[in-house]
Amino acid sequence: xxxxxxxxxxxxxxxxxxxxxxxxxxxxxxxxxxxxxxxxxxxxxxxxxxxxxxxxxxxxxxxxxxxxxxxxxxxxxxxxxxxxxxxxxxxxxxxxxxxxxxxxxxxxxxxxxxxxxxxxxxxxxxxxxxxxxxxxxxxxxxxxxxxxxxxxxxxxxxxxxxxxxxxxxxxxxxxxxxxxxxxxxxxxxxxxxxxxxxxxxxxxxxxxxxxxxxxxxxxxxxxxxxxxxxxxxxxxxxxxxxxxxxxxxxxxxxxxxxxxxxxxxxxxxxxxxxxxxxxxxxxxxxxxxxxxxxxxxxxxxxxxxxxxx
Amino acid sequence: xxxxxxxxxxxxxxxxxxxxxxxxxxxxxxxxxxxxxxxxxxxxxxxxxxxxxxxxxxxxxxxxxxxxxxxxxxxxxxxxxxxxxxxxxxxxxxxxxxxxxxxxx
Numbered sequence: 087x088x089x090x091x092x093x094x095x096x097x098x099x100x101x102x103x104x105x106x107x108x109x110x111x112x113x114x115x116x117x118x119x120x121x122x123x124x125x126x127x128x129x130x131x132x133x134x135x136x137x138x139x140x141x142x143x144x145x146x147x148x149x150x151x152x153x154x155x156x157x158x159x160x161x162x163x164x165x166x167x168x169x170x171x172x173x174x175x176x177x178x179x180x181x182x183x184x185x186x187x188x189x190x191x192x193x194x195x196x197x198x199x200x201x202x203x204x205x206x207x208x209x210x211x212x213x214x215x216x217x218x219x220x221x222x223x224x225x226x227x228x229x230x231x232x233x234x235x236x237x238x239x240x241x242x243x244x245x246x247x248x249x250x251x252x253x254x255x256x257x258x259x260x261x262x263x264x265x266x267x268x269x270x271x272x273x274x275x276x277x278x279x280x281x282x283x284x285x286x287x288x289x290x291x292x293x294x295x296x297x298x299x300x301x302x303x304x305x306x307x308x309x310x311x312x313x314x315x316x317x318x319x320x321x322x323x324x325x326x327x328x329x330x331x332x333x334x335x336x337x338x339x340x341x342x343x344x345x346x347x348x349x350x351x352x353x354x355x356x357x358x359x360x361x362x363x364x365x366x367x368x369x370x371x372x373x374x375x376x377x378x379x380x381x382x383x384x385x386x387x388x389x390x391x392x393x394x395x
Numbered sequence: 396x397x398x399x400x401x402x403x404x405x406x407x408x409x410x411x412x413x414x415x416x417x418x419x420x421x422x423x424x425x426x427x428x429x430x431x432x433x434x435x436x437x438x439x440x441x442x443x444x445x446x447x448x449x450x451x452x453x454x455x456x457x458x459x460x461x462x463x464x465x466x467x468x469x470x471x472x473x474x475x476x477x478x479x480x481x482x483x484x485x486x487x488x489x490x491x492x493x494x495x496x497x498x499x500x
Binding site (some may be wrong): 120121122123124125129130147166168213214215216217218220222223224226227228229296297298318 | 465485488
């Protein structure tokens, strides 16, 4: 293990792993830090059908496990450690984890994003008691039960369709007048007898005794309220970047997404950002992987230009 | 970690009076659970004399989990003298588990 690494990557989702593959092949000494599951959000997504090349039974856990294998094959070291702080200001960057301090010539920030909590009454109280943010983790518990999925985007429909394998019924609610998910997912949802779609509808509250028993729905056009008996509420409505640790250290937009140029460079020399944490318009596994590749190649150039003896 | 099922829950958890019992509800399909497991095993070494570490494979017995009001993975429940005294069901980290246990030690 060198004292000074070429490349320290924070986050082992598709962006971080892709960066690690490229950095490894460039023969940069590379560590990837991940506090949660390797593969990031993609490892929690069952259907990963839109990633090029993933044709047969394309599951998120399977594809991200292969990304990991590929990164390690090319020499990157993946450490299950939580990054507690970073010092990005000097020429040598420091990353402090729960296990130690690492020094690097470059840092690639790839912390990803996570599903936001809605802050509606009952959500906090029933988290783990019927409210869930992970269908692949929790679908089993809702076998033969009725659930509501909040969010009519790709995540909501993808996860809602996955839940139909277990649940008795899946009601997908979207606040807007129309679904935002890709057309193929909308078609599948429309053709699935277990799925019911309610647009211009919001979940106003989640109610029950010890476990979820019902939700109160509100029609956002008429303000009319109705109750729906469900035992589960899955929330896939909006994301937030996991960038709190880097606030004030690199430029971000008002929502906390990190600003980069097309080389994935942040405003701090030697610091790059890739994946869902970045200001961009399409947050997908394929664009995260693309970001990672670009960041690693840019990092390689930066090392050549700034650290050659 | 002791494998706990509906059959031995009484004996392993409810009847344990010498130590606290931490019960880890997990399944192989839960990537978050799998990522957490090595850390929990490390915690077990650290607290072996004070806390008994148990785990329930939720995929094997959903109804048993329901009966303990577990509807989400990972969930960690803490038992003292056979009674559930605390639990963590969201954003589980090893730090949070340690913090929860230290409140009752």
